[in-house]
Amino acid sequence: MHTALVLLLAAVKAGAILAAAMTAGALLTLVERRLSAMIQDRVGPNRADVTLAGRRFTMGGLLHPMADGVKMLFKEDFIPEGANRFIFVLAPFVVMFFTLATFSVIPFGDVLDLSAIGLGLVPLQIADLNVGLLFAMAVASLAIYGTVLAGWSSNNKFSLLGGMRAASQLVAYEAVMGLCLVGAVMVFGTASLKGIVDAQAGTVLGFLPRWGVFVQPLAFLIFIVAAIAESKRVPFDIPEGESEIIGYFIEYSGLKFAMFFLGEFIEVALAAIMMTVVFFGGWHIPWVDPANYGTAAPWVIGIAGLAGVFAGAVAAWGHGSRLMGAVIALGGCGAVCAAGALAFAPLPGWIAGCGVAAAQVLVFVGKAAVLTWLQFMVRWTLPRFRFDQLLAIGWKKLVPWSLANIVLTGAVLLWVTS
Amino acid sequence: MKYYIDTLKGVMVTTRHLVKNVLRREKAGVVTVEYPEKKLTYRPNFRGLHRLTRRPDGTPKCVACFMCETVCPAYCIHIEAEESPDGRIEKRPKVFVIDELRCVVCGLCVEACPEDAIRMDTAVHPPPATGRDEFLYERDVLMSHKGAGPEPPAASGGGRRR
Ligand code: SF4
Ligand code: SF4
Numbered sequence: 001m002h003t004a005l006v007l008l009l010a011a012v013k014a015g016a017i018l019a020a021a022m023t024a025g026a027l028l029t030l031v032e033r034r035l036s037a038m039i040q041d042r043v044g045p046n047r048a049d050v051t052l053a054g055r056r057f058t059m060g061g062l063l064h065p066m067a068d069g070v071k072m073l074f075k076e077d078f079i080p081e082g083a084n085r086f087i088f089v090l091a092p093f094v095v096m097f098f099t100l101a102t103f104s105v106i107p108f109g110d111v112l113d114l115s116a117i118g119l120g121l122v123p124l125q126i127a128d129l130n131v132g133l134l135f136a137m138a139v140a141s142l143a144i145y146g147t148v149l150a151g152w153s154s155n156n157k158f159s160l161l162g163g164m165r166a167a168s169q170l171v172a173y174e175a176v177m178g179l180c181l182v183g184a185v186m187v188f189g190t191a192s193l194k195g196i197v198d199a200q201a202g203t204v205l206g207f208l209p210r211w212g213v214f215v216q217p218l219a220f221l222i223f224i225v226a227a228i229a230e231s232k233r234v235p236f237d238i239p240e241g242e243s244e245i246i247g248y249f250i251e252y253s254g255l256k257f258a259m260f261f262l263g264e265f266i267e268v269a270l271a272a273i274m275m276t277v278v279f280f281g282g283w284h285i286p287w288v289d290p291a292n293y294g295t296a297a298p299w300v301i302g303i304a305g306l307a308g309v310f311a312g313a314v315a316a317w318g319h320g321s322r323l324m325g326a327v328i329a330l331g332g333c334g335a336v337c338a339a340g341a342l343a344f345a346p347l348p349g350w351i352a353g354c355g356v357a358a359a360q361v362l363v364f365v366g367k368a369a370v371l372t373w374l375q376f377m378v379r380w381t382l383p384r385f386r387f388d389q390l391l392a393i394g395w396k397k398l399v400p401w402s403l404a405n406i407v408l409t410g411a412v413l414l415w416v417t418s
Numbered sequence: 419m420k421y422y423i424d425t426l427k428g429v430m431v432t433t434r435h436l437v438k439n440v441l442r443r444e445k446a447g448v449v450t451v452e453y454p455e456k457k458l459t460y461r462p463n464f465r466g467l468h469r470l471t472r473r474p475d476g477t478p479k480c481v482a483c484f485m486c487e488t489v490c491p492a493y494c495i496h497i498e499a500e501e502s503p504d505g506r507i508e509k510r511p512k513v514f515v516i517d518e519l520r521c522v523v524c525g526l527c528v529e530a531c532p533e534d535a536i537r538m539d540t541a542v543h544p545p546p547a548t549g550r551d552e553f554l555y556e557r558d559v560l561m562s563h564k565g566a567g568p569e570p571p572a573a574s575g576g577g578r579r580r
Contacts, residue, residue, distance in 0.1 A: 043450040381425065
């Protein structure tokens with residue numbers, strides 16, 4: 001295929017994933033606020049509105065991320081006296097850049113065959129590195145530098161202390177994360193994320209999907225703790241502690257603060273995505289043989305559509321947001337119709353292929369959404385750890401466990417293969 | 419391991435609240451009052467914006483005794499006295515200013531007043547303003563405020579007459 005076309009395709013994929021990640025981050029800020037409100041018997045943000053033809057539309061609070069963005073944009077961009085201006089400005093970009101760069105190796109779906117319309121084989125992944133897992137870990141941990149630099153360059157003792165807390169916490173849990181992924185690499189025999197997902201097709205013991213969570217349960221339990229710690233959120237929010245102990249971004253305002261905040265939410269989504277890839281079979285539809293994805297795709301899309309209709313109904317009647325509910329429900333109906341068309345209409349092969357790809361991406365996003373939701377629920381359930389408890393959990397519990405997991409995995413692998 | 423199970427139990431609690439509130443918000447235990455549309459009524463003893471009560475003829479009951487100014491812990495009352503022209507009472511306030519921004523809403527001025535001339539029964543907050551000067555409430559403004567409760571009877575606490 002022509003080089004320019006390859007580059008163009010990569011650029012399109014990168015743009016799409018970038019847009020999706022930023023949108024997801026912005027939406028997660030709203031989800032977090034509404035979710036926490038609902039958990040705590042409150043209502044949550046529902047005020048931002050547009051007035052069209054004399055009627056107020058709040059869309060169930062959906063306009064709040066936009067309103068927040070505008071607000072952040074017009075706030076004073078403050079740089080404290082005595083701060084190292086260059087590093088102070090650089091720090092939020094470091095956080096954002098490395099968090100977003102990790103998305104480049106995530107496989108969102110299988111290879112899509114578009115040769116029929118001259119685009120060749122399109123993998124639904126920006127780059128398939130053979131060390132994808134290592135790359136993801138390395139780049140994600142570079143984002144720590146952003147927090148430490150932010151704490152140090154602000155010329156504020158409290159933010160410096162916050163940055164130091166962030167550094168020691170993140171180093172501890174970075175080690176844990178890396179160690180518990182070693183087991184997964186041993187089982188799946190590859191460090192390429194696409195290879196890991198491919199290795200999770202099919203079942204073990206006849207009924208369980210061959211997912212990382214079932215072949216590496218201990219690693220998953222350790223990983224989810226480490227992932228929550230990595231995103232610096234409650235119960236591991238010692239680096240920030242917005243309300244009581246001052247965090248590393250205390251001196252930041254306006255859009256720079258928004259970048260830290262957004263970066264944190266994207267990290268949550270990223271943690272869920274990494275768990276999906278390594279422990280929940282990525283885009284694999286459970287209990288369906290990859291050869292039968294053509295017949296399974298309409299079902300997946302149809303079920304997703306029905307879920308959309310249900311969510312729309314809840315939004316419209318439970319929350320008095322008719323417009324919002326109607327939009328979601330219409331989207332759901334569209335998905336159901338698309339599923340019907342895929343199942344019954346005689347379509348050219350590449351459209352059916354696109355349907356399969358859509359189903360894979362839907363399954364992937366669904367799994368990631370459930371894991372994100374789980375992280376949010378944990379965040380709104382647990383109180384914060386003390387700092388010595390936090391480090392003790394990291395170094396004295398999780399590191400030994402993940403080392404034990406490696407030994408155990410090796411022993412079981414030897415026993416199975418011999 | 420026990421910690422994971424306990425965490426999951428906690429997540430179940432939060433999930434129960436979440437599901438309950440998502441599915442039927444109106445009847446569930448949502449305690450938020452959607453403020454501008456719905457307002458709670460204050461208790462009768464709520465300490466709101468100050469007002470100066472009046473005699474039946476409309477003049478202030480205040481006799482400029484400086485009790486409230488003296489007792490005010492925030493030093494936010496400023497009074498200048500002048501001789502009362504009608505001779506029934508000795509003095510009356512020429513200037514009576516309360517700085518509502520400095521006021522700590524303690525109600526001591528109401529307690530201190532021997533004439534029941536200053537009250538905080540308006541059941542409203544000082545409205546927002548764009549400058550600090552606008553929070554200096556002058557005598558006539560304070561006299562124009564309406565009490566939310568019943569007016570004090572005209573005779574009682576109406577000041578000693580000669
Ligand atoms: S309520 Fe307290 S602070 Fe306010 S004016 Fe009266 S005495 Fe002063
Ligand atoms: S308001 Fe009451 S306490 Fe204050 S000066 Fe007047 S009479 Fe005295």
